[in-house]
Amino acid sequence: MTKINHLFTLVALTTWISGFAQETTVDSLRAAIETAESDTAKISLYIDLAYESTDSAQLAAAQMAYELGKNVYDPNYIGRSKAVLGLLYSNIDLDSGMALMNDGINVYINNGLTEKASNGRWIQGLVYESYNAFDSAVAMHSRALEIAKTNEHFEEIANASSSLSGISNIRGENVDALQYALEALNAYKQAGMQKEMGQTHNLIGIIYDQKGLYSKALDHYLQARDIAIQTKDIDGEILINNNMGVIYDNMGDAEKSMQYYSDALEKARINNMPDNEATLLNNLSYIHLKSGDTTKAIEFLRRSLDIDLSEIYPCFESYPLEGMGSAYIGLGKLDSAEYFLNRALKTAKACEDVVVQAAVYRNLGVLYSRKKKMKEGIDALKQSLIISEKSNLKTDTKETLQEIYKHYKRQADNEKAMMYLEKYQQLTDSIYEAKNIEKATQLAAEYEFRKQVAEMDQERLEAEKKYTEELEAKSRENRLILLALVLFFLLAVTLGRSYFFIQKQNKKLKWLNDEKNKLMGIVAHDLRNPLNMIIGLMPLFEDAIKTNKDKNLKKYVELLGASSERMRTMIDRVLDISAIENMKVNLKLEKTDLSKLTFESIHNFDTIASQKEIKILDNIDKSIERFSNVDPNYLIQVIDNLLSNAIKFSDRGKQIEVALITNETYHKITVKDEGPGISEEEQKSLFQAYTTLSSKPTAQERSTGLGLSIAYKFIDAMGGKIECNSKPGEGTTFDIIFEKA
Structure with missing residues (x-):
């Protein structure tokens, strides 16, 4: 599924039509035309009337300005009347409209009005973009840029460069996109256009994000956000928060990503910005899909599709369509998935959007493989790989390599599976370096x-x-x-x-x-990487053992050992990093039934306890509700930690007792084990970080020394108390105490 971080620049063509801003009504403009003494004044008024009017009245006003323009000798009014009529007429007949615009622009050129000529070519490029005629759009923007550079019109240089950067980015031409964007940034700076500078910083951040250069992308996003806040650019601020959500998701921080998306979505709804709302709904669906909540993902995608953006951004539809296809694959509804993916592919090709094309082909490859159409499946996956590698879309390339590996693994082609698995791992390591x-x-x-x-x-x-x-x-x-x-x-x-x-x-x-x-240490990337390597190697390793003919058997063993050791080390080192970085706990206290919560935690550990033949005694009457004001997410982490420790430090065949005691003022959750106990001296530093006990886990389990310090921090922040009662050789009891709600 494709995440959206494109900068939707909705150019107000009508601003160019209106020329001079006049806050007037249609009636007052018509009255002013009746009393105007010169044809040039009437031309300006008719053009303003075209701006204020709609449909046929808009075109009629522009035609009146055009007819009057034939009788004047001022090239500014002649060129403007032709260009405006041509722009409006392009909605009916593109070729005829563009021909008339050319006549107006040529008047500007022949009379030295180079800034207007450059602006006119740029507008022509935008019209061609609206028709998905991107080659013609590039030609017009390039001509606009050439005129503007020759005459040092910085605003026009910036506008044309920004448009060329946007098209290059969609086409996957990242080098050209970055070059044009940097040129636009410099020109906007020269022109003193701060708001547009912020939008260009955002575009540069998008390009760096797609290349996997997260620090550079984040630097430009932060600059863009500062400018948006200073200029009170609400639309820009929303888009930047969206892109910050994308980059944190790419870095594996789903919590921060969700926070940025949710904040931006709320602001988009408050300010009635449906285009931004549709974008954010699409990206939020991606988070839910990754977490396994396909129903929620489809709900968000349908809401995104329901927002009609055909007038302002006709190419947007490909994103939620591709998301729907991906979601229905997850549900096993392959015919529905194929329908949405084909619609997305048709739109993406028309819009020359390589990001969506790469994602759609990858999903089609997965879909065909599940339909047992193996040739069509691998062809689609390789097409996705070609597009993403050519366009330097590293995240898409990584995901496609993983799907190709899975395809060959299902085909029992171990040699090719191993080749693509290694490519996937190399690229993953480079992205998450x-x-x-x-x-x-x-x-x-x-x-x-x-x-x-x-x-x-x-x-x-x-x-x-x-x-x-x-x-x-x-x-x-x-x-x-x-x-x-x-x-x-x-x-x-x-x-x-x-x-x-x-x-x-x-x-x-x-x-x-x-x-x-x-x-x-020197690693901070996704813990899933070594796990994926292990999962990927296991089927190959098993096949090698069965046949005893695979020459890579030794290599498989070495890779398995290295990946296992790597994963173990990283798990030890990154455990609960967020608590250390934030230096605080962000609580959401709510009235919570401690009976239900404690029972849920006990149920989670039944399987783990049974592996050591340990019995967890549940002395909780679940029919009695016991309420306290706590954050349920943090409290269940604490209970889980205490149960995990009790299992670690208990021998096989022992018992763990969990009870919930209530008196007039408080509820007390008790976790009691039959382990080796803790000395009075060690209890003094028990809740400090990195505390190492003399007692060791009974089955060589790992212990980082962070769990109890984090548990103490969570309970203290919620206004509760956690206590330890233990004697060597007599087991250990932990009590969690909260006042009644």
Whole structure:
């Protein structure tokens, strides 16, 4: 399924038609035409009337301006009347409309009105884009760019370069897209167009994201967001938050991704922006599909399709259509999936959107393979690979390589399966290379730090201004003395606060880096990578053992061992990294039935306990509801942790007792094991991070020393208490206590 992070630039062609902004009604314009004394004045009024009118009245007004233009000698009005009529007529007959626009633009060129000529060519390019005639659009934008560069019209240079970048990006020509985008950024800067600079930073971020260069992409997104906030560009801010969601999803942080998508969706609905709402619904469906909630994904996709964007972005439909196809494959409804995928492919080809084409062909490959059409399946997958590799779409390439590997594995073609598995692993390692992710994470942290310092500087400036205004009201003879004293005091306090804050933040950042180094080493990428390698190698390894003929048997064994060790190390080091980075727990307290919650946690550990012949005694009366105000997600993590520890430190055949005790003021959850117990000395540091006990897990299970420190942090944040009662040789009891709701 394809995530959307395109910058939807909805160009207001009518602004160009109107020329000079006039907040007037149709009636007042008609009255003004009746009293106008010159043909040039009437031409301007008729063009404004065309802007205010709709349908046939719009075209009729433009025709009147055109007829009057025949009788004047001012090339500005002659060219404008022809170009505007041509633009409107292109809705009826593209070729005739473009021919008339050419006549108007040639008038501009012949009379040295180069800026208008460049703008006219750019508008022609946009019209061709609306008809999906991209080659003609590129030709017009290129001619606009040539005229603008020759005459140093920076705004027109930027507009044409930005449009060329957008088309190149959709076509998968990332090098050209980046070059044009950087040129547009520089030109917008020269023209002093800050809002457009932010939009271009966003486009550059999209290009870098597609290339897997997350730190560079994030840098441009953050710059774009700052500009959007400064210029109060709500539409731009929503799009940037969407793209931030895409990049965090690509980096494997689904929680942050969901947060950005949800915030942007709420703002899009509040501000009645259906195009942005459709985009965000599509991307949220992707998150739900990955989590296995296909029903929710289809619901979001249908809502996205229900939003009609045909007028403003006719190519958008391919994204939710492709998503529907992917979702129905997951449900096993292959005929429905094929219907949606073919519709998506038709639209994507017409719009020359290589991102959607790569995704559709990949899904068709999966679909045909499930229908036992193996040749059609591998042909579609290889077509997806060709498109994604040619366009440098690394994420799509990775996903397609994985599907090709699965295809050959089902065909028992071990040699080809191994070849594509290795390609998949190499590309995955390059995309999720530790330094790339770490740099992006550090960049975000530094950005927040700089933002806080800037806010402090702003507070200081506002305070200085306030004091200055107060001092100006005082008498002249006391002004200098009071001003010096107050400013000296204010400066000292401000510098002291700033110094303290900066030192505190520096220590915090250094601590975070040290902790990341301890936990992560030089890896920070997706834990699924080594697991995928193991899963992929196991069928090949089993076949090799059965036949005893596979020359790669030794290689399989080495790869399995390396991947297992790699996964074990990463799991040890990245456990609950979010709690360390955030330095806080974001709670959502709600009235929760502790009986139901505790029973759910016990049920989760039945299988694990049975593997060690350990029996979990459930002494909870589930018919009695016991309510406390807690965050259920965090509390179940704590109970899970206590049960996991009890199993780890218990010998085979032992028992674990879980009880829920209630009195007049509180509820108490108790987890009691028959393990080796904990000494009084060790209990003093039990809830500190990285605490290592003298007792060891009974089946060589791994323990990081983080679990109980995180549990203590969660319970404390929810206003509860966690206690330990234990003696060596007599087992251990943990109590979690919350007040009644």
